[in-house]
Amino acid sequence: xxxxxxxxxxxxxxxxxxxxxxxxxxxxxxxxxxxxxxxxxxxxxxxxxxxxxxxxxxxxxxxxxxxxxxxxxxxxxxxxxxxxxxxxxxxxxxxxxxxxxxxxxxxxxxxxxxxxxxxxxxxxxxxxx
Numbered sequence: 001x002x003x004x005x006x007x008x009x010x011x012x013x014x015x016x017x018x019x020x021x022x023x024x025x026x027x028x029x030x031x032x033x034x035x036x037x038x039x040x041x042x043x044x045x046x047x048x049x050x051x052x053x054x055x056x057x058x059x060x061x062x063x064x065x066x067x068x069x070x071x072x073x074x075x076x077x078x079x080x081x082x083x084x085x086x087x088x089x090x091x092x093x094x095x096x097x098x099x100x101x102x103x104x105x106x107x108x109x110x111x112x113x114x115x116x117x118x119x120x121x122x123x124x125x126x127x128x129x
Contacts (some may be wrong), residue, residue, distance in 0.1 A: 001037075001099075004082030008111035011058050013082065016114045017121060018069065024127060029071045033058040038076070044102050049073035078105045081120060085110035091121065 001008045014030050021028030025081045041045045049072055050056075056070045079097050088108045092117030097106035109117035122129055 001076045002077070002080045002082065004111050007061075008010065008082040009114055009117070010082060011060065012114050013117050013121075015058065015068065015107070016118045020118050022121060026127065029069045030058070031071055033066050033068075035068050038100065040100055046076040046100060046104070047073055048076055076104065078107065078124065079109050080109055080117070080118065080124075082111035083108050085113060085116075108117070 001015055003020070004010050006098060010031050012101040018028055018030065031048050032054060035051050035054060036048045039049070041047055050070065050091060055062060055072070057065050057068055058068045060066050076099070076109070080097060081097075095108075096103050098104075105124070109120045119129055
């Protein structure tokens with residue numbers, strides 16, 4: 001799950017991760033953009049799905065609405081928060097966060113810096129740069 005303020009580059013990062021995964025032969029798809037329906041399953045699982053009206057659509061600044069590969073739902077296991085680059089720890093230790101009462105892996109990445117954010121996520125997911 002990618003979090004950040006409006007205009008931080010959440011959609012751009014999601015699309016960048018789609019491309020990075022394709023290049024590496026990794027199965028990857030987006031679930032939703034702008035709105036998410038989150039459901040708690042069991043005692044410690046968060047699941048997300050897109051509202052039907054926006055499933056498979058993303059908003060591209062300057063281009064409007066576009067179609068994108070997507071899956072209907074998935075489990076949230078990692079939260080990536082897009083923040084100001086100067087607030088990111090240079091050598092972070094493993095981080096966690098709590099969302100809806102559930103502990104999840106957490107990573108910070110620089111907002112509006114898609115390439116570096118992709119490298120950070122690939123490293124966090126133990127994938128080749």
